[in-house]
Amino acid sequence: MTTEKPNRSAERDQRILRTVAAIPAGAVSSYGAIAALAGLPGSARLVGRLLSQLPADSGLPWHRVVNAQGRISLPADTPGFREQVERLRVEGVEVGGGRINLRRYGWRP
DNA sequence: TTTGCGGCTGTAA
């Protein structure tokens, strides 16, 4: 009735986060791919923003998301970058120079 | 409410 304005953004967020959560360990996906899988093609940057604001205790595998070039999108001199590299290696993903071979580790649902 | 800007982007040149 009075409020006929559903929070569509919150819904998108959930869909994106759920998609990220679906990436299996040992694999990586890209911002654009996640957005597309979540039904939001073209909203790659939204995925990035979401992950960047993700609480530390979210439990989501944010580290399994890299850019379309297979590169970690965080500045190489940041704790976040090192953390991502570390987490990926723990899962068996080879990371060289902040790079990942998508042919090999790219997630294909 | 409109506008402008910037981003964990993507793609093409």
Added chain:
DNA sequence: CTTACAGCCGCAA
């Protein structure tokens, strides 16, 4: 590898 531009969105002014 660098540069440029295109879309999409959230946020501050």
